[in-house]
Amino acid sequence: MTAKLCIGALVFPGFQSLDLFGPLDIFNTLSLKHPIELSVISTSLDPVSTQWKEGQVAQSIVPTCTLEDARTDYDLLIVPGGFGTTKDVDPYVDYIKRAYPTTGSVLSVCTGTRLFARAGILDGRRATTNKNAFNDVTPLGPKTHWVAKARWVKDGNVWTAAGITAGIDATLAWVEDKYGAQQATDAANWLEYKRTSDPDDDPFAAVRGIEDVLPTE
Amino acid sequence: MTAKLCIGALVFPGFQSLDLFGPLDIFNTLSLKHPIELSVISTSLDPVSTQWKEGQVAQSIVPTCTLEDARTDYDLLIVPGGFGTTKDVDPYVDYIKRAYPTTGSVLSVCTGTRLFARAGILDGRRATTNKNAFNDVTPLGPKTHWVAKARWVKDGNVWTAAGITAGIDATLAWVEDKYGAQQATDAANWLEYKRTSDPDDDPFAAVRGIEDVLPTE
Numbered sequence: 001m002t003a004k005l006c007i008g009a010l011v012f013p014g015f016q017s018l019d020l021f022g023p024l025d026i027f028n029t030l031s032l033k034h035p036i037e038l039s040v041i042s043t044s045l046d047p048v049s050t051q052w053k054e055g056q057v058a059q060s061i062v063p064t065c066t067l068e069d070a071r072t073d074y075d076l077l078i079v080p081g082g083f084g085t086t087k088d089v090d091p092y093v094d095y096i097k098r099a100y101p102t103t104g105s106v107l108s109v110c111t112g113t114r115l116f117a118r119a120g121i122l123d124g125r126r127a128t129t130n131k132n133a134f135n136d137v138t139p140l141g142p143k144t145h146w147v148a149k150a151r152w153v154k155d156g157n158v159w160t161a162a163g164i165t166a167g168i169d170a171t172l173a174w175v176e177d178k179y180g181a182q183q184a185t186d187a188a189n190w191l192e193y194k195r196t197s198d199p200d201d202d203p204f205a206a207v208r209g210i211e212d213v214l215p216t217e
Numbered sequence: 218m219t220a221k222l223c224i225g226a227l228v229f230p231g232f233q234s235l236d237l238f239g240p241l242d243i244f245n246t247l248s249l250k251h252p253i254e255l256s257v258i259s260t261s262l263d264p265v266s267t268q269w270k271e272g273q274v275a276q277s278i279v280p281t282c283t284l285e286d287a288r289t290d291y292d293l294l295i296v297p298g299g300f301g302t303t304k305d306v307d308p309y310v311d312y313i314k315r316a317y318p319t320t321g322s323v324l325s326v327c328t329g330t331r332l333f334a335r336a337g338i339l340d341g342r343r344a345t346t347n348k349n350a351f352n353d354v355t356p357l358g359p360k361t362h363w364v365a366k367a368r369w370v371k372d373g374n375v376w377t378a379a380g381i382t383a384g385i386d387a388t389l390a391w392v393e394d395k396y397g398a399q400q401a402t403d404a405a406n407w408l409e410y411k412r413t414s415d416p417d418d419d420p421f422a423a424v425r426g427i428e429d430v431l432p433t434e
Contacts, residue, residue, distance in 0.1 A: 007274070016242070016245075017238050017241060017242040017245055018238055018239060018242035018408065020238075021234050021235055021237075021238035021239075021242075021276070022235060022238075022239075024234060024274070024276060025233070025234040025235035025238075025381070027274050028233075028234055028267060028273065028274050028275060028276075030274075031272070031273045031274040032269075032270070032273060035272070036274045037274075038274040038275075040276065047264070047279045050245060052249075053249070055248070055252070056245065056248045056249060057224070057241070057244050057245050057247075057248035057253045057254075057255040058245060058255075059238070059241060059245075059257065059278055059279075060278065060279040061276055061277065061278055061279075062264045062276075062277040062278075062279065130409070131409060132406075132407065162409050163407075163408065163409030164242070164407070164408040164409050164410070165385075165408050165409055165410040165411075166409050168382075189349075189421065189424050190349065190380070190381070191235065191380065191381040191382050192347070192348060192379055192380030192381050192382055192383050192421045193381070193382040194382075194411070194413065194420070196411065203411070204406065204409045207406050
Protein backbone atom coordinates (compact mmCIF):
# COMPACT_ATOMS: atom_id res chain seq x y z
CA MET A 1 0.00 0.00 0.00
CA THR A 2 1.80 3.07 -1.21
CA ALA A 3 -0.61 4.98 -3.46
CA LYS A 4 -3.40 6.75 -1.61
CA LEU A 5 -6.57 4.70 -1.35
CA CYS A 6 -9.83 6.61 -1.92
CA ILE A 7 -12.92 5.26 -0.21
CA GLY A 8 -16.47 6.57 -0.56
CA ALA A 9 -19.41 5.56 1.63
CA LEU A 10 -23.04 6.54 1.06
CA VAL A 11 -25.25 7.42 4.03
CA PHE A 12 -29.02 8.01 3.93
CA PRO A 13 -31.67 8.30 6.65
CA GLY A 14 -32.35 4.90 8.19
CA PHE A 15 -29.05 3.24 7.22
CA GLN A 16 -27.96 0.36 9.45
CA SER A 17 -25.24 1.60 11.76
CA LEU A 18 -22.97 -1.46 11.83
CA ASP A 19 -23.27 -2.02 8.06
CA LEU A 20 -21.24 1.14 7.74
CA PHE A 21 -18.99 1.26 10.80
CA GLY A 22 -17.76 -2.32 10.46
CA PRO A 23 -16.16 -1.70 7.07
CA LEU A 24 -15.11 1.87 7.89
CA ASP A 25 -13.28 0.93 11.08
CA ILE A 26 -11.07 -1.36 9.00
CA PHE A 27 -10.04 1.65 6.94
CA ASN A 28 -9.72 3.84 10.05
CA THR A 29 -7.23 1.26 11.27
CA LEU A 30 -5.36 0.87 7.97
CA SER A 31 -5.06 4.64 7.71
CA LEU A 32 -2.79 4.69 10.77
CA LYS A 33 -0.12 3.25 8.45
CA HIS A 34 -1.22 3.97 4.89
CA PRO A 35 -2.58 7.08 3.15
CA ILE A 36 -6.36 6.82 2.81
CA GLU A 37 -8.99 9.39 1.93
CA LEU A 38 -12.58 8.80 3.02
CA SER A 39 -15.73 10.56 1.86
CA VAL A 40 -18.94 10.03 3.80
CA ILE A 41 -21.48 11.04 1.17
CA SER A 42 -25.08 12.20 1.50
CA THR A 43 -27.56 14.56 -0.15
CA SER A 44 -26.38 17.40 2.11
CA LEU A 45 -23.84 17.98 4.89
CA ASP A 46 -26.50 17.76 7.60
CA PRO A 47 -26.10 14.88 10.08
CA VAL A 48 -27.74 11.67 8.90
CA SER A 49 -29.60 9.53 11.41
CA THR A 50 -29.89 5.76 11.43
CA GLN A 51 -33.39 6.14 12.79
CA TRP A 52 -36.05 4.27 10.84
CA LYS A 53 -39.12 4.62 12.98
CA GLU A 54 -40.13 6.92 15.82
CA GLY A 55 -38.88 5.76 19.19
CA GLN A 56 -36.11 3.66 17.69
CA VAL A 57 -32.66 4.13 19.15
CA ALA A 58 -30.36 5.75 16.60
CA GLN A 59 -27.07 7.49 15.94
CA SER A 60 -26.31 10.49 13.71
CA ILE A 61 -23.18 10.72 11.60
CA VAL A 62 -21.81 13.84 9.92
CA PRO A 63 -21.26 13.54 6.12
CA THR A 64 -18.12 15.01 4.61
CA CYS A 65 -19.39 15.61 1.09
CA THR A 66 -22.53 15.71 -1.03
CA LEU A 67 -23.59 13.37 -3.83
CA GLU A 68 -23.17 16.33 -6.16
CA ASP A 69 -19.59 17.06 -5.07
CA ALA A 70 -18.41 13.48 -4.53
CA ARG A 71 -15.75 12.11 -6.82
CA THR A 72 -16.81 9.32 -9.16
CA ASP A 73 -13.53 7.41 -9.17
CA TYR A 74 -13.24 5.90 -5.68
CA ASP A 75 -11.14 2.78 -5.33
CA LEU A 76 -14.02 1.41 -3.28
CA LEU A 77 -17.57 2.68 -2.88
CA ILE A 78 -19.40 1.24 0.15
CA VAL A 79 -23.21 1.19 0.34
CA PRO A 80 -24.76 0.13 3.65
CA GLY A 81 -28.25 -1.29 3.99
CA GLY A 82 -30.97 -0.70 6.53
CA PHE A 83 -34.70 -0.04 6.44
CA GLY A 84 -33.94 3.32 4.82
CA THR A 85 -33.20 1.47 1.56
CA THR A 86 -36.95 0.96 1.13
CA LYS A 87 -37.62 4.72 1.07
CA ASP A 88 -36.63 7.56 -1.23
CA VAL A 89 -33.03 6.78 -2.09
CA ASP A 90 -33.34 7.80 -5.76
CA PRO A 91 -30.49 10.37 -5.61
CA TYR A 92 -28.18 7.64 -4.27
CA VAL A 93 -29.24 5.18 -6.98
CA ASP A 94 -28.58 7.89 -9.59
CA TYR A 95 -25.13 8.51 -8.10
CA ILE A 96 -24.28 4.78 -8.21
CA LYS A 97 -25.35 4.65 -11.89
CA ARG A 98 -23.22 7.69 -12.65
CA ALA A 99 -20.14 6.65 -10.65
CA TYR A 100 -20.04 2.89 -11.24
CA PRO A 101 -18.32 2.98 -14.68
CA THR A 102 -15.32 4.85 -13.23
CA THR A 103 -15.22 3.31 -9.72
CA GLY A 104 -12.70 0.60 -8.81
CA SER A 105 -14.89 -1.70 -6.75
CA VAL A 106 -18.32 -1.37 -5.20
CA LEU A 107 -19.44 -3.11 -2.01
CA SER A 108 -22.97 -3.33 -0.68
CA VAL A 109 -23.61 -4.55 2.84
CA CYS A 110 -26.93 -6.11 3.84
CA THR A 111 -29.86 -4.53 2.00
CA GLY A 112 -27.56 -2.01 0.32
CA THR A 113 -28.20 -4.44 -2.56
CA ARG A 114 -31.54 -2.70 -3.07
CA LEU A 115 -29.63 0.33 -4.38
CA PHE A 116 -27.29 -1.82 -6.49
CA ALA A 117 -30.21 -3.73 -8.01
CA ARG A 118 -32.08 -0.53 -8.80
CA ALA A 119 -28.92 0.94 -10.38
CA GLY A 120 -28.77 -2.12 -12.66
CA ILE A 121 -25.24 -3.11 -11.63
CA LEU A 122 -26.32 -6.58 -10.47
CA ASP A 123 -27.76 -7.51 -13.89
CA GLY A 124 -26.13 -10.68 -15.20
CA ARG A 125 -24.21 -11.15 -11.94
CA ARG A 126 -24.21 -13.34 -8.85
CA ALA A 127 -24.97 -11.50 -5.61
CA THR A 128 -26.12 -12.00 -2.05
CA THR A 129 -27.91 -9.84 0.51
CA ASN A 130 -29.31 -9.84 4.06
CA LYS A 131 -30.77 -13.26 4.74
CA ASN A 132 -33.77 -12.09 6.72
CA ALA A 133 -34.73 -9.72 3.88
CA PHE A 134 -33.71 -12.13 1.09
CA ASN A 135 -37.21 -12.67 -0.30
CA ASP A 136 -37.99 -8.95 -0.21
CA VAL A 137 -34.81 -7.90 -2.00
CA THR A 138 -34.40 -10.54 -4.72
CA PRO A 139 -37.42 -9.44 -6.84
CA LEU A 140 -35.61 -6.11 -7.40
CA GLY A 141 -32.91 -7.97 -9.40
CA PRO A 142 -34.67 -10.31 -11.85
CA LYS A 143 -31.50 -10.57 -13.96
CA THR A 144 -29.39 -11.61 -10.96
CA HIS A 145 -28.47 -15.03 -9.57
CA TRP A 146 -29.12 -14.48 -5.87
CA VAL A 147 -26.94 -16.76 -3.76
CA ALA A 148 -28.55 -17.80 -0.47
CA LYS A 149 -25.62 -19.48 1.28
CA ALA A 150 -22.87 -16.89 1.09
CA ARG A 151 -21.12 -14.65 3.59
CA TRP A 152 -20.35 -12.45 0.59
CA VAL A 153 -20.20 -12.73 -3.20
CA LYS A 154 -17.57 -11.18 -5.46
CA ASP A 155 -18.52 -10.98 -9.13
CA GLY A 156 -15.99 -8.92 -11.03
CA ASN A 157 -15.69 -5.60 -9.23
CA VAL A 158 -19.11 -5.91 -7.60
CA TRP A 159 -18.99 -7.19 -4.02
CA THR A 160 -22.18 -7.92 -2.11
CA ALA A 161 -22.08 -8.87 1.57
CA ALA A 162 -24.80 -10.66 3.51
CA GLY A 163 -26.37 -9.06 6.59
CA ILE A 164 -24.71 -6.44 8.78
CA THR A 165 -21.52 -8.01 10.23
CA ALA A 166 -20.84 -9.89 6.97
CA GLY A 167 -19.68 -6.49 5.74
CA ILE A 168 -16.63 -6.81 7.99
CA ASP A 169 -15.64 -10.12 6.37
CA ALA A 170 -16.27 -8.83 2.86
CA THR A 171 -14.16 -5.75 3.53
CA LEU A 172 -11.31 -7.85 4.92
CA ALA A 173 -11.54 -10.03 1.79
CA TRP A 174 -11.40 -6.90 -0.36
CA VAL A 175 -8.31 -5.72 1.54
CA GLU A 176 -6.73 -9.16 1.05
CA ASP A 177 -7.60 -9.13 -2.66
CA LYS A 178 -5.97 -5.73 -3.09
CA TYR A 179 -3.08 -5.77 -0.61
CA GLY A 180 -2.45 -9.41 0.27
CA ALA A 181 -3.30 -11.77 3.10
CA GLN A 182 -1.01 -10.22 5.71
CA GLN A 183 -2.71 -6.82 5.60
CA ALA A 184 -6.10 -8.48 6.09
CA THR A 185 -4.82 -10.68 8.93
CA ASP A 186 -3.23 -7.71 10.65
CA ALA A 187 -6.48 -5.73 10.40
CA ALA A 188 -8.57 -8.65 11.74
CA ASN A 189 -6.14 -9.13 14.65
CA TRP A 190 -6.25 -5.42 15.38
CA LEU A 191 -10.06 -5.53 15.50
CA GLU A 192 -9.81 -8.81 17.50
CA TYR A 193 -12.24 -10.12 14.93
CA LYS A 194 -12.74 -13.85 14.41
CA ARG A 195 -12.82 -13.52 10.69
CA THR A 196 -14.70 -15.71 8.21
CA SER A 197 -12.30 -16.16 5.29
CA ASP A 198 -14.45 -18.54 3.23
CA PRO A 199 -17.20 -16.64 1.37
CA ASP A 200 -19.41 -19.77 1.35
CA ASP A 201 -19.25 -20.24 5.14
CA ASP A 202 -22.66 -18.87 6.07
CA PRO A 203 -24.97 -20.36 8.70
CA PHE A 204 -27.70 -17.75 8.29
CA ALA A 205 -29.27 -19.02 5.04
CA ALA A 206 -30.25 -22.14 7.01
CA VAL A 207 -31.49 -20.02 9.94
CA ARG A 208 -33.86 -18.24 7.55
CA GLY A 209 -34.65 -21.28 5.37
CA ILE A 210 -33.86 -19.55 2.07
CA GLU A 211 -32.61 -20.90 -1.26
CA ASP A 212 -30.93 -19.47 -4.35
CA VAL A 213 -33.09 -17.36 -6.64
CA LEU A 214 -32.13 -17.70 -10.31
CA PRO A 215 -32.51 -14.95 -12.90
CA THR A 216 -35.86 -14.87 -14.65
CA GLU A 217 -34.93 -12.37 -17.38
CA MET B 218 -38.41 -6.77 28.12
CA THR B 219 -41.28 -4.56 29.14
CA ALA B 220 -39.81 -1.75 31.25
CA LYS B 221 -37.88 0.84 29.26
CA LEU B 222 -34.18 0.14 29.08
CA CYS B 223 -31.91 3.19 29.49
CA ILE B 224 -28.51 3.02 27.83
CA GLY B 225 -25.75 5.62 28.06
CA ALA B 226 -22.61 5.69 25.90
CA LEU B 227 -19.64 7.99 26.37
CA VAL B 228 -17.90 9.49 23.32
CA PHE B 229 -14.66 11.48 23.35
CA PRO B 230 -12.28 12.60 20.59
CA GLY B 231 -10.34 9.63 19.23
CA PHE B 232 -12.76 6.92 20.36
CA GLN B 233 -12.64 3.69 18.31
CA SER B 234 -15.59 3.65 15.96
CA LEU B 235 -16.51 -0.04 16.08
CA ASP B 236 -16.07 -0.21 19.89
CA LEU B 237 -19.16 1.95 20.05
CA PHE B 238 -21.25 1.01 17.02
CA GLY B 239 -21.02 -2.75 17.57
CA PRO B 240 -22.76 -2.58 20.95
CA LEU B 241 -25.09 0.25 19.93
CA ASP B 242 -26.39 -1.51 16.83
CA ILE B 243 -27.57 -4.34 19.06
CA PHE B 244 -29.71 -1.83 20.95
CA ASN B 245 -30.80 -0.13 17.72
CA THR B 246 -32.10 -3.52 16.67
CA LEU B 247 -33.70 -4.42 20.01
CA SER B 248 -35.43 -1.04 20.06
CA LEU B 249 -37.53 -2.04 17.05
CA LYS B 250 -39.46 -4.24 19.45
CA HIS B 251 -38.76 -2.96 22.96
CA PRO B 252 -38.72 0.53 24.50
CA ILE B 253 -35.14 1.76 24.82
CA GLU B 254 -33.71 5.20 25.51
CA LEU B 255 -30.14 5.95 24.40
CA SER B 256 -27.93 8.87 25.42
CA VAL B 257 -24.73 9.50 23.47
CA ILE B 258 -22.81 11.55 26.01
CA SER B 259 -19.91 13.97 25.56
CA THR B 260 -18.56 17.20 27.06
CA SER B 261 -20.72 19.24 24.64
CA LEU B 262 -23.24 18.61 21.87
CA ASP B 263 -20.66 19.27 19.13
CA PRO B 264 -19.92 16.32 16.83
CA VAL B 265 -17.17 14.06 18.19
CA SER B 266 -14.62 12.65 15.77
CA THR B 267 -12.91 9.29 15.98
CA GLN B 268 -9.78 10.91 14.57
CA TRP B 269 -6.65 10.31 16.58
CA LYS B 270 -3.90 11.68 14.39
CA GLU B 271 -3.84 14.00 11.42
CA GLY B 272 -4.51 12.28 8.14
CA GLN B 273 -6.27 9.36 9.78
CA VAL B 274 -9.62 8.40 8.34
CA ALA B 275 -12.40 9.15 10.81
CA GLN B 276 -16.12 9.55 11.40
CA SER B 277 -17.99 12.14 13.46
CA ILE B 278 -21.01 11.28 15.59
CA VAL B 279 -23.48 13.73 17.11
CA PRO B 280 -23.91 13.46 20.92
CA THR B 281 -27.39 13.71 22.38
CA CYS B 282 -26.50 14.95 25.85
CA THR B 283 -23.66 16.36 27.92
CA LEU B 284 -21.83 14.81 30.85
CA GLU B 285 -23.39 17.50 33.00
CA ASP B 286 -26.95 16.74 31.90
CA ALA B 287 -26.65 12.96 31.59
CA ARG B 288 -28.61 10.83 34.00
CA THR B 289 -26.59 8.78 36.48
CA ASP B 290 -28.90 5.77 36.64
CA TYR B 291 -28.53 4.07 33.27
CA ASP B 292 -29.28 0.37 33.11
CA LEU B 293 -26.07 0.07 31.11
CA LEU B 294 -23.26 2.58 30.60
CA ILE B 295 -20.98 1.78 27.64
CA VAL B 296 -17.45 3.18 27.41
CA PRO B 297 -15.57 2.62 24.14
CA GLY B 298 -11.81 2.62 23.84
CA GLY B 299 -9.49 4.06 21.24
CA PHE B 300 -6.29 6.09 21.25
CA GLY B 301 -8.30 9.00 22.68
CA THR B 302 -8.33 7.20 26.04
CA THR B 303 -4.67 8.20 26.47
CA LYS B 304 -5.50 11.93 26.32
CA ASP B 305 -7.52 14.29 28.45
CA VAL B 306 -10.56 12.25 29.40
CA ASP B 307 -10.71 13.52 32.99
CA PRO B 308 -14.32 14.78 32.72
CA TYR B 309 -15.38 11.31 31.57
CA VAL B 310 -13.50 9.62 34.42
CA ASP B 311 -15.18 12.01 36.86
CA TYR B 312 -18.59 11.17 35.37
CA ILE B 313 -17.95 7.41 35.72
CA LYS B 314 -16.95 7.92 39.39
CA ARG B 315 -20.09 9.95 39.98
CA ALA B 316 -22.50 7.67 38.07
CA TYR B 317 -21.18 4.21 38.92
CA PRO B 318 -22.85 3.84 42.35
CA THR B 319 -26.30 4.33 40.82
CA THR B 320 -25.76 2.67 37.41
CA GLY B 321 -27.06 -0.84 36.70
CA SER B 322 -24.10 -2.25 34.75
CA VAL B 323 -21.05 -0.71 33.14
CA LEU B 324 -19.31 -2.09 30.04
CA SER B 325 -15.96 -1.02 28.70
CA VAL B 326 -14.84 -2.09 25.25
CA CYS B 327 -11.16 -2.32 24.31
CA THR B 328 -9.08 0.38 26.01
CA GLY B 329 -12.19 1.91 27.55
CA THR B 330 -10.73 0.08 30.56
CA ARG B 331 -8.31 3.00 30.94
CA LEU B 332 -11.25 5.13 32.09
CA PHE B 333 -12.62 2.40 34.35
CA ALA B 334 -9.21 1.82 35.96
CA ARG B 335 -8.72 5.53 36.54
CA ALA B 336 -12.21 5.77 38.05
CA GLY B 337 -11.22 3.04 40.51
CA ILE B 338 -14.06 0.72 39.59
CA LEU B 339 -11.74 -2.16 38.62
CA ASP B 340 -10.09 -2.25 42.06
CA GLY B 341 -10.39 -5.72 43.56
CA ARG B 342 -11.97 -7.08 40.38
CA ARG B 343 -11.08 -9.27 37.41
CA ALA B 344 -11.03 -7.47 34.08
CA THR B 345 -9.74 -7.71 30.53
CA THR B 346 -8.87 -5.18 27.83
CA ASN B 347 -7.55 -4.86 24.28
CA LYS B 348 -4.87 -7.51 23.79
CA ASN B 349 -2.54 -5.38 21.71
CA ALA B 350 -2.60 -2.66 24.38
CA PHE B 351 -2.64 -5.09 27.33
CA ASN B 352 0.77 -4.19 28.70
CA ASP B 353 0.07 -0.46 28.39
CA VAL B 354 -3.29 -0.61 30.14
CA THR B 355 -2.69 -3.04 33.02
CA PRO B 356 -0.35 -0.75 35.03
CA LEU B 357 -3.30 1.65 35.42
CA GLY B 358 -5.09 -0.95 37.55
CA PRO B 359 -2.61 -2.31 40.14
CA LYS B 360 -5.48 -3.63 42.27
CA THR B 361 -6.98 -5.58 39.36
CA HIS B 362 -6.51 -9.16 38.19
CA TRP B 363 -6.08 -8.62 34.46
CA VAL B 364 -7.18 -11.69 32.51
CA ALA B 365 -5.25 -12.23 29.28
CA LYS B 366 -7.30 -14.99 27.66
CA ALA B 367 -10.83 -13.65 27.74
CA ARG B 368 -13.26 -12.39 25.14
CA TRP B 369 -14.87 -10.50 27.98
CA VAL B 370 -14.94 -10.59 31.79
CA LYS B 371 -17.99 -10.03 34.00
CA ASP B 372 -17.24 -9.27 37.62
CA GLY B 373 -20.38 -8.22 39.45
CA ASN B 374 -21.91 -5.39 37.46
CA VAL B 375 -18.60 -4.46 35.79
CA TRP B 376 -18.20 -5.89 32.29
CA THR B 377 -14.93 -5.45 30.40
CA ALA B 378 -14.62 -6.58 26.79
CA ALA B 379 -11.40 -7.29 24.92
CA GLY B 380 -10.50 -5.44 21.72
CA ILE B 381 -13.03 -3.77 19.42
CA THR B 382 -15.35 -6.53 18.10
CA ALA B 383 -15.31 -8.33 21.47
CA GLY B 384 -17.70 -5.56 22.50
CA ILE B 385 -20.36 -7.17 20.32
CA ASP B 386 -20.03 -10.51 22.14
CA ALA B 387 -19.98 -8.87 25.57
CA THR B 388 -23.11 -6.87 24.74
CA LEU B 389 -24.91 -9.99 23.51
CA ALA B 390 -23.90 -11.73 26.76
CA TRP B 391 -25.25 -8.76 28.73
CA VAL B 392 -28.54 -8.98 26.79
CA GLU B 393 -28.68 -12.72 27.50
CA ASP B 394 -27.93 -12.13 31.18
CA LYS B 395 -30.74 -9.60 31.46
CA TYR B 396 -33.37 -10.90 29.03
CA GLY B 397 -32.57 -14.54 28.34
CA ALA B 398 -30.84 -16.56 25.65
CA GLN B 399 -33.52 -16.17 22.98
CA GLN B 400 -33.24 -12.38 22.86
CA ALA B 401 -29.47 -12.63 22.43
CA THR B 402 -29.77 -15.32 19.75
CA ASP B 403 -32.36 -13.29 17.88
CA ALA B 404 -30.12 -10.22 17.97
CA ALA B 405 -27.06 -12.18 16.78
CA ASN B 406 -29.09 -13.71 13.94
CA TRP B 407 -30.40 -10.31 12.99
CA LEU B 408 -26.84 -8.97 12.83
CA GLU B 409 -25.79 -12.19 11.04
CA TYR B 410 -23.07 -12.33 13.65
CA LYS B 411 -21.18 -15.52 14.39
CA ARG B 412 -21.28 -14.97 18.06
CA THR B 413 -18.73 -16.12 20.65
CA SER B 414 -20.82 -17.29 23.62
CA ASP B 415 -17.94 -18.52 25.78
CA PRO B 416 -16.16 -15.62 27.50
CA ASP B 417 -12.92 -17.66 27.68
CA ASP B 418 -12.84 -18.37 23.93
CA ASP B 419 -10.21 -15.85 22.89
CA PRO B 420 -7.47 -16.49 20.33
CA PHE B 421 -5.94 -13.02 20.54
CA ALA B 422 -4.06 -13.39 23.83
CA ALA B 423 -1.94 -16.02 22.04
CA VAL B 424 -1.57 -13.76 18.99
CA ARG B 425 -0.09 -11.06 21.24
CA GLY B 426 1.76 -13.45 23.59
CA ILE B 427 0.34 -11.96 26.79
CA GLU B 428 -0.34 -13.48 30.19
CA ASP B 429 -2.47 -12.62 33.22
CA VAL B 430 -1.31 -9.72 35.36
CA LEU B 431 -2.10 -10.18 39.04
CA PRO B 432 -2.85 -7.36 41.47
CA THR B 433 0.20 -5.90 43.19
CA GLU B 434 -1.66 -3.78 45.74
